[in-house]
Amino acid sequence: MLEHVNKELVPMKAHYFLYNAATGPIVPFLPTIAKQLGFSSSLVGTIYTILPISGLIAKPLFGGLADKFRLHKTIFLIFQVILAIGFFTINFIPEIESSxxxxxxxxxxxxxxxxxxxxxxxxxxxxxxxxxxxxxxxxxxxxxxxxxxxxxxxxxxxxxxxxxxxxxxxxxxxxxxxxxxxxxxxxxxxxxxxxxxxxxxxxxxxxxxxxxxxxxxxxxxxxxxxxxxxxxxxxxxxxxxxxxSQTSTYQFHLFLWAAIVSWVGMAVVVSIADAICCALLDFRILGDENRKDYGKQKMWGSIGFGIFGISAGYLIDVFSRGQSQKDYTCIFYIMLIAMILDIIVSFTIKKKNIEYSKGDPSVLWELLSVGKEGRVLVFGWWCIGAGMCTGVVWNFLFWYTEDIATHSEAAWIKTVQGLLTGVQCFLGELPFNFISGAVLRKLGHVNVMSFVLLIYAARFMAYSMVRNLWVFLPLEILHGPTLGLCWPTMVSYADKVAPSGMRATMQGFVGAVFEGVGVSAGSLLCGWLMNVYGGVVTFRIFSIGALIWLAIYWILQLLLQKAKASPIHQGHNHLASYATPDDAILLTMNQELQTY
Known part of the structure; x- marks a missing residue:
């Protein structure tokens, strides 16, 4: 059995596992760490408006430098160190003294x-x-x-x-x-x-x-x-x-810059790691068959994120017994150890030249060309709405569970939050990764997009009505038909509506609109609403907002069909091709787990 293992790819698998083992215990809990430091929800929403934008700027900037000077592995290793330093610094930021x-x-x-x-x-x-x-x-x-x-x-x-x-x-x-x-x-x-x-x-x-x-x-x-x-x-x-103002405190500035450094590090490490992995698999020569192998490499990242995300919550509660505040120290040392091991493993990755084209037109020019199409603009509208909903779950779900927790539940709140992460990964996203191709084939892209917003609306309304934390566990299965379907639908639809020779540009457009606009705006709005009205009202507003967004999306689609501006009829694209289970993993694995 072992003789069939590609030894060149073993370090790549190990990197994905260790990298997510390092970030999995930190990233989901970072908003609640900020809360414990004394930051308001509106301030945390502002921080999480900045972070996705910093990542989007860093990816093309340092990716371009790596391509130009052929320094992929060097930049890859440097930003792993930067990522570890940025996250570990947060552990030493003292709470704001609330005088x-x-x-x-x-x-x-x-x-x-x-x-x-x-x-x-x-x-x-x-x-x-x-x-x-x-x-x-x-x-x-x-x-x-x-x-x-x-x-x-x-x-x-x-x-x-x-x-x-x-x-x-x-x-x-x-x-x-x-x-x-x-x-x-x-x-x-x-x-x-x-x-x-x-x-x-x-x-x-x-x-x-x-x-x-x-x-x-x-x-x-x-x-x-x-x-x-x-x-x-x-x-x-x-x-x-x-x-x-809390922004005048040195704790805010330390946290903001440590978080930005960490986010930039994650963005660069993820993008260059994928480029190195693609070069090792040599997509250019071997084509689609090796794309399936690519999904198998990234699967190890999901395993690392899920396992260490669950265990981190339990460990925080164990080390916090008898204390008035949660002690997050253990997860920072887990991160540090895992990142050191990841750096050691990454040194052993075999270096291959990564192909790139010197004659590509300006990305800005391409995006302006793509943005002129009506169906792309409507698609962008949906991406913003889905991104706003996703930002609420990523950055404020744990915050909300802490707000509604009773005194007895608060003692084990981190264990519950860790289990929520596990349900999201293993019972939500992964099953829907595998069935995404069949769902898209049955319903079509436009109908699936509508379904995603509809389930988000139901999910947020359910959050606002639930008071028992353990009920949140079965609710998190809905993470599958929301984010588990959202990302593969976006990626595959973007591939089909992209003009000839502009598929990479369309994928960049999707990432920029979804994360840079949608997630950022959702985080900012949710933080402000929670600060002013509380979590229950906030989730109900987002539930109603998702339905309104869905209604406008359908009106825009009907106008496109009436004007014959889109080849999509009754929600089906006759040019669409659908992913096998392995390809579904390739399409999804996974914006949340890699860059959050």
Missing amino acids: AEVTFTCDRGISFIEVCSTKGFSPKITYDALNSITLYSNCQLSCNITNNTYNESCSKPNATQFCQLIRTNVIEGTTFNFTVGFNMYQNLPTGNCVNVRVLNMTFSESVVHAPACSFNLRTSCMASCRNNPIMNHLLEEVRNGRNV
Whole structure:
């Protein structure tokens, strides 16, 4: 059996497996990592608007350099290193310290921290704050001190330590720092505020005092609460309500540039790896038969992504036991080890010259020519809609599951998310990869495109109605008739509507419109909607939006048929050819798994 294995292709198989074993544990969880760092959903949506565009720019730029100077393997290895560095850097970015202005009050020995938001708190944050079972926590306060505050505090014998800190008359603007201890379950709601009951105060010498005062004392303070996610979320909403921008923090800039570097690395590694693989298989000479072998190489990438994506979620939960926040450290080291092994394996890949044409016309000129055709424009409209829906699933499904998770479910939320990845890969996409040819033959491209948007609409509506996380697992089988059919339909239809000699241009057009426009716009819109209206409303808006997009698509198709601008009738293309199971894998394997 082993004698039939092509030894030249073994390193290529190993690369696809190890590369996806490295990126599989990181890419799906990156939006929730950003969430834990303290970024809002609208800011994460903005980041995921930039990332696909950076990848689309990097592919032709560095691919062209590799072709021009025959440096495919060198650039391939360099960007594997860049990718590993970019991702590993994210592990060391600290959380944004959610400091915000609060009011410290004391009246007859009872003290509170008043945490108020001008826009009010979101229902989930309020619920979490009022129903927390955290027994004891603390926050650091830096409060303005006045003569009245000083005199009142020093009139009590148990505040002598504070009085020793300030022995003279208080100067306007003087502040003093201390730590307050409290139990979260003693919080009280009052309008747009949450009052946190203070149990004790600790000054610089670690002596604990009970708060004491004989009249109503109020002073403005800046509060920061380390290792308390609920209080951090409250303070974060206070900052957002007062328009304090997260983009001014160094954490945002570190995360953004590390993510861009990683995305560029992934885009270049994927595109050049495919070129090297094609050269090894020598499509130019051996033709379609070796295209099937190409799909067999990429299959190893799916296996790596699925296995390590599932296991990563479980490992995160295991290493996070007893902690208030999830510990993602383990997946960054998995990524680093897998990438080092991938680099070692990639050194052994046999180098072959990759053919390219010197006389090709300008890509921009070709795209302008292609864009003049009505059926291509309508196809582009569908690609944008499908890309927007896909961006929502890629970047905000895990975010939404965390928002609706109960306290008991939160302990194993990453395991559930890992299982969602597994269902998407193994029970959703792969089966539909194999049957995509038969489905296209039976229904035709236009009908399948319509079916994809229809299922996306049903899928989003189901998300908005489900509250049990385990129900999401069978729902993710719908990833098959959405993305599992979406990509092969796009690629094969683009191949058929492309003018003579412009097939490569059409495939570039598909990638640019789907990911660079659709996924980017969907991420931006979804992030903003979730920040303003919450996940339930957002998914219902996208469900209705998918149906509206579908209706417009059908109107455009009917207008094309009426004008006889398209050879497609009743949703069937008489020029269409359909993929075998192996070819279906070739067509799909897989934008999500390779570049996300």
